[in-house]
Amino acid sequence: MxxxxxxxxxxxxxxxxxxxxxxxxxxxxxxxxxxxxxxxxxxxxxxxxxxxxxxxxxxxxxxxxxxRYNFIADEMTHSRNPVGLVENLTTLIMTVTELGERGSTAGSGGDNERYFRLEAMRLCRNALLVLVLSGEPVTIPNLHKLIVSAPQSLERIQGGEWQATYCGECLQLADNADKTASQRADFDLALSYFLHEWPALSHRTRSVVQSTLTSTTDMLSRGAARDMLSSPSPNVSPSMMYDGKVxxxxxxxxxxxxxxxxxxxxxxxxxxxxxxxxxxxxxxxxxxxxxxxxxxxxxxxxxxxxxxxxxxxxxxxxxxxxxxxxxxxxxxxxxxxxxxxxxxxxxxxxxxxxxxxxxxxMQQLIGRSRQLLMSGNQSRDENWLAPMFGQDSGASSGFSEAWEFELQAGDLNGLAKGGPPHCATEAIVYQGGRRFPNGRTWLKARIPQEPRHA
CATH class of the missing domain: 3.40.50.300 (P-loop containing nucleotide triphosphate hydrolases)
Structure with a gap:
């Protein structure tokens, strides 16, 4: 829950x-x-x-x-195979990248934004796969170094310059490493990506895709983020919470x-x-x-x-x-x-x-209920003596049923905000599938506010 x-x-x-x-x-x-x-x-x-x-x-x-914590080491401990590790780390890095896109033009670019994000995910997945299969330490700085050293043009591929880069070294190590048939097939896709697809992208597209990803890897490779999340000697893990740690x-x-x-x-x-x-x-x-x-x-x-x-x-x-x-x-x-x-x-x-x-x-969540509405009307004859002679004074009343929201706007904006002298705040509490003692799925609660320590 x-x-x-x-x-x-x-x-x-x-x-x-x-x-x-x-x-x-x-x-x-x-x-x-x-x-x-x-x-x-x-x-x-x-x-x-x-x-x-x-x-x-x-x-x-x-x-x-x-x-201190090391999220990559933690993930490597629990991932059963290299492919699982790659997918899990890719999801994590792209989740963090989502934060960096906020406050910029994220969400306003429509199909273009989705394309760049998917390409950044492909770059991350292929780079991580090469890094894992190469036997190099799987660290954020190494991932960053591999990405920025990837071949930038088909001319460099043809000239053989790429082989002297960190990306080229990792590709060669991964190519020579022992692999299962499935891992070989995955590596062939990554090799084709870095030697054919990536350098064939336009300069602008490649720059946007690369910067989308490296803005995250760069931040993770520096200062507090590096020291706290990529420690060589981690001493905290989520499993400690199962022993009651907070x-x-x-x-x-x-x-x-x-x-x-x-x-x-x-x-x-x-x-x-x-x-x-x-x-x-x-x-x-x-x-x-x-x-x-x-x-x-x-x-x-x-x-x-x-x-x-x-x-x-x-x-x-x-x-x-x-x-x-x-x-x-x-x-x-x-x-x-x-x-x-x-x-x-x-x-x-x-x-x-x-x-x-x-x-x-909140109104739509709680819903409507049958409510009884009362109406009345009264008119007065200009002759004030008329009622004395049994003439109708024009008064009428009536009742009607209607389906109205159980919770009105005034019920929410009029709730007590707490503070002195009563030190209690009010709230509407809703829980799906539960009936409170008042017979409804919601109730109005009064919650005491405990004083802060000096």
């Missing part, structure tokens, strides 16, 4: 329902991953852990602490910007993959992935994982201002993906809300 919390700025979603749900999962012994967007998120999540007496399980993933990824997006997004999206992706393949019959401890201001870190892969998250015993808890914010963050034409994600998040919690699209979404 998963939960999406909506609420306008200052509505109390973080201090109300988010805090209550996080504390409940921690008290129940969940392991999990906290993602951060705001600078104060680490302190907030640490308070939840302290309040539930789980400090001994707390891990902090940041440059100031000793935890990790805070302390790279708030508002501080680290693109690097913070990149690091946390990779962590989330790898945690999701680990949850998807674990055997819950051997260890059924539930886990969570929590993100406030989730629009900053949601990617297309999230709705795919959410479709299977229940069987992995993973509770995803996301919070955002509005449906409009999600659509805007994921880019043009993303509304179907947004609704696919929301469909699989069975629980919705909606705090005070003024976004029209979110109000309409």
């Amino acid at each position: 998963g939960t999406m919390v909506f609420g306008s700025t200052g509505s109390g979603k973080t201090s109300g329902s988010m805090a209550a749900l996080c504390r409940a999962m921690l008290r129940a012994g969940y392991g999990g991953l906290f993602l951060t967007v705001k600078p104060e998120d680490r302190q907030t999540y640490t308070e939840y852990v302290r309040d539930t007496h789980r400090l001994s399980d707390l891990l902090v993933f940041s440059p100031d602490h000793l935890l 990790m805070i990824a302390d790279f708030p997006v508002l501080v680290y910007r693109d690097v913070g997004q990149l690091i946390q999206v990779i962590l989330k992706f790898m945690w999701q993959r680990a949850h998807a393949r674990r055997d819950t019959t051997k260890n059924n401890r539930p886990t969570f992935i929590v993100c406030d201001e989730a629009q900053m870190l949601l990617v297309e892969e999230d709705h795919r994982f959410q479709a299977i998250s229940r069987s992995t015993r993973t509770a995803c808890l996301y919070a955002t201002q509005s449906v409009s914010g999600l659509v805007d963050a994921l880019g043009p034409n993303s509304e179907p993906r947004v609704h696919s994600l929301l469909t699989n998040l069975q629980t919705r919690v909606c705090h005070q809300q003024t976004d029209v699209r979110t109000v309409e979404y």
